[in-house]
Amino acid sequence: MISPGRGPVPAAKTVTAPDQGSLPVLVARGLTKRYGHVTALDGTDLTLRRDEVLAVIGDNGAGKSTLIKCLSGAVVPDEGTIEVDGRRVAFRGPLDARAAGIETVYQHLAIAPARDIAANLYLGRELRRKGFAGWGLRLLDRKAMRANTRELLDSLGLLTIQSLDQAAETLSGGQRQGIAVARAAAFGSRVVIMDEPTAALGVKESRKVLDLILEIKNRGIPVILISHDMPHVFEVADRIHIQRLGRRIACVPTADITMPEAVALMTGASQPGPGHTQD
Amino acid sequence: MTAPADQLAPAASGVREVRSVRLPGGRREPLALFMARVALPLLLLVLLVVFSLLRPATFFTLDNLGTVLTLQAVLGVLALGLLLPLIVGELDLSVAANLGLGVILVTGLTSQQRLPLVVAIVVAAVVCTLVGVVNGLLVTKVGINSFIVTIGMSTVIGGLVSAYTQGNVFYDGIPPALVTIGQGRLLGVPLPVVYAVVLAIVVWYVLSHTPVGRYLYAIGGSREAARLSGVPVRGLTLAAFAGAGLLAGVAGIVQAGILGSGNPTVGPPLLLPAYAAAFLGATAIQPGVFNVWGTIIAVVTIQVGTTGLALVGAPFWIEPVFTGLALILAVATARYLRGEAL
Ligand SMILES: Nc1ncnc2c1ncn2[C@@H]1O[C@H](COP(=O)(O)OP(=O)(O)OP(=O)(O)O)[C@@H](O)[C@H]1O
Ligand SMILES: [Mg+2]
Numbered sequence: 001m002i003s004p005g006r007g008p009v010p011a012a013k014t015v016t017a018p019d020q021g022s023l024p025v026l027v028a029r030g031l032t033k034r035y036g037h038v039t040a041l042d043g044t045d046l047t048l049r050r051d052e053v054l055a056v057i058g059d060n061g062a063g064k065s066t067l068i069k070c071l072s073g074a075v076v077p078d079e080g081t082i083e084v085d086g087r088r089v090a091f092r093g094p095l096d097a098r099a100a101g102i103e104t105v106y107q108h109l110a111i112a113p114a115r116d117i118a119a120n121l122y123l124g125r126e127l128r129r130k131g132f133a134g135w136g137l138r139l140l141d142r143k144a145m146r147a148n149t150r151e152l153l154d155s156l157g158l159l160t161i162q163s164l165d166q167a168a169e170t171l172s173g174g175q176r177q178g179i180a181v182a183r184a185a186a187f188g189s190r191v192v193i194m195d196e197p198t199a200a201l202g203v204k205e206s207r208k209v210l211d212l213i214l215e216i217k218n219r220g221i222p223v224i225l226i227s228h229d230m231p232h233v234f235e236v237a238d239r240i241h242i243q244r245l246g247r248r249i250a251c252v253p254t255a256d257i258t259m260p261e262a263v264a265l266m267t268g269a270s271q272p273g274p275g276h277t278q279d
Numbered sequence: 280m281t282a283p284a285d286q287l288a289p290a291a292s293g294v295r296e297v298r299s300v301r302l303p304g305g306r307r308e309p310l311a312l313f314m315a316r317v318a319l320p321l322l323l324l325v326l327l328v329v330f331s332l333l334r335p336a337t338f339f340t341l342d343n344l345g346t347v348l349t350l351q352a353v354l355g356v357l358a359l360g361l362l363l364p365l366i367v368g369e370l371d372l373s374v375a376a377n378l379g380l381g382v383i384l385v386t387g388l389t390s391q392q393r394l395p396l397v398v399a400i401v402v403a404a405v406v407c408t409l410v411g412v413v414n415g416l417l418v419t420k421v422g423i424n425s426f427i428v429t430i431g432m433s434t435v436i437g438g439l440v441s442a443y444t445q446g447n448v449f450y451d452g453i454p455p456a457l458v459t460i461g462q463g464r465l466l467g468v469p470l471p472v473v474y475a476v477v478l479a480i481v482v483w484y485v486l487s488h489t490p491v492g493r494y495l496y497a498i499g500g501s502r503e504a505a506r507l508s509g510v511p512v513r514g515l516t517l518a519a520f521a522g523a524g525l526l527a528g529v530a531g532i533v534q535a536g537i538l539g540s541g542n543p544t545v546g547p548p549l550l551l552p553a554y555a556a557a558f559l560g561a562t563a564i565q566p567g568v569f570n571v572w573g574t575i576i577a578v579v580t581i582q583v584g585t586t587g588l589a590l591v592g593a594p595f596w597i598e599p600v601f602t603g604l605a606l607i608l609a610v611a612t613a614r615y616l617r618g619e620a621l
Binding site (some may be wrong): 072074093094095098100104108110111112113114115119123125126128134135138139140169223 | 359484489490491493496497499500501503504505506507508509510536567568
């Protein structure tokens with residue numbers, strides 16, 4: 001459905017050296033983030049394996065968004081380490097994470113309100129004309145960006161938009177979310193992170209996002225999905241990371257846990273057992 | 280209450296029927312939005328025609344046109360610079376005082392310190408840019424509201440200018456070359472107009488045809504969204520202030536050449552006209568967006584209006600009344616038209 005060679009999908013730096021076969025793509029250890037007196041993250045771990053969808057669940061304020069912001073460079077953790085493909089990284093900003101192939105759909109969508117859809121899709125990675133006009137005069141290639149945007153939106157079938165020139169602020173909440181998802185799906189080359197990507201979507205659109213998540217996984221790109229929607233989680237996730245009070249209290253293969261058990265762990269109604277934490 | 284089915288249909292499909300026009304290139308846009316785009320240029324056209332008919336002998340002469348445009352070229356350059364902080368969502372209230380600083384530096388350094396003109400020009404441009412950099416640092420690093428920072432900066436500059444000039448006007452020893460910069464002509468076109476047009480093209484190119492332009496607008500739309508998309512928000516905000524400072528300095532140097540003297544009072548009164556131009560300009564061409572050609576058209580329209588009114592014998596107080604009313608009316612009209620269009 002998504003055409004990786006053409007369109008907005010850049011020549012992805014697919015680092016799939018054969019010896020990395022079993023190495024996790026992303027490993028975070030002891031991430032801590034404090035805001036004044038609030039401890040948003042309290043030494044949390046996270047492991048993302050190759051070829052999996054990892055769901056991150058937890059109560060409001062459990063630190064899910066803060067955790068993925070550390071992984072996407074939007075927040076710099078006070079303590080802890082992050083490894084990508086076994087190499088230590090220190091993201092100083094979102095660009096660093098993006099350069100490492102990590103794309104993120106933020107809970108509070110990072111969409112520029114007054115800009116049109118193509119401008120938003122390409123914000124921060126604009127295409128420039130070929131030749132001197134591009135590298136010398138920094139001339140934008142708007143035609144290519146528009147054409148690619150149309151192609152991408154058509155191929156994803158994620159959202160029906162009347163005009164590509166519509167400013168993002170005039171789109172519906174669901175349409176905006178569609179753009180953020182499309183952007184991550186198109187550009188993510190190593191990891192795609194989605195923080196509640198279906199929160200504002202209708203049934204049909206949610207379905208499409210879930211299909212898209214599975215499709216991204218089939219392309220060989222692991223996905224981290226944050227969601228409060230348990231049926232969605234149990235449908236697409238291979239493993240479930242349960243976050244509570246700023247820590248990972250359990251990480252369980254979806255097949256080994258039931259929905260009520262997961263909810264009980266998440267809310268603190270039951271304590272994790274010995275088999276519950278595994279990387 | 281029931282509505283006929285044919286009235287419900289468009290709403291049900293999510294499409295509101297609006298009259299639309301076809302733009303060059305085949306795109307369509309709502310008529311109201313198109314009207315908003317062209318309202319100010321049309322007003323300019325109407326003013327030109329009316330005044331030419333009323334005063335055929337004086338208004339539409341090349342000489343008069345040259346005067347009209349020269350008077351506004353300095354304001355145009357100042358407003359171009361002001362656009363940059365406005366686009367990133369910041370205010371710069373120090374641009375006009377900064378222009379005045381440029382005037383005083385280039386005239387004072389040549390006439391009092393006897394520095395070569397080139398050196399004086401470079402020093403003036405650098406100092407005015409640094410003023411912008413300091414504004415930018417205080418806003419982005421220290422985190423002070425730009426309104427406060429630039430009011431403070433404006434006041435400080437005013438004080439320093441007074442200290443340097445001791446209230447005097449520099450008349451003697453102004454290099455003739457500086458006067459040429461301000462009063463010369465290129466193929467009959469006054470040089471200040473040439474500078475304004477060239478700078479307008481440069482700023483327009485950067486704003487609408489390069490990634491940096493998109494980043495500036497994105498920052499103004501949502502700082503956080505821009506940051507998360509990898510836009511260097513702080514650096515570009517700083518650069519916007521620096522650009523405003525540089526263009527204020529350039530405007531000051533040109534103003535010094537036009538006047539042929541260094542008067543400490545010339546800068547500050549340009550503050551409100553520059554804001555009027557930027558906001559009036561944001562009603563035209565790309566309504567709702569600070570943009571270069573709208574700003575330029577606004578500057579020219581205000582001047583044509585006030586010059587024309589003077590030529591037909593309107594009393595002196597008509598000028599500020601005209602400018603103020605034009606601003607409020609244009610913004611109100613654009614809002615109304617856009618509200619209908621969106
Ligand atoms: N920028 C911030 N400043 C201060 N406190 C913050 C900030 N960001 C997060 N927090 C705090 O950190 C804690 C974790 O927030 P976070 O957004 O990570 O939770 P979450 O698990 O994503 O919740 P939700 O399910 O509601 O999205 C909360 O107590 C929140 O108040
Ligand atoms: Mg959250």
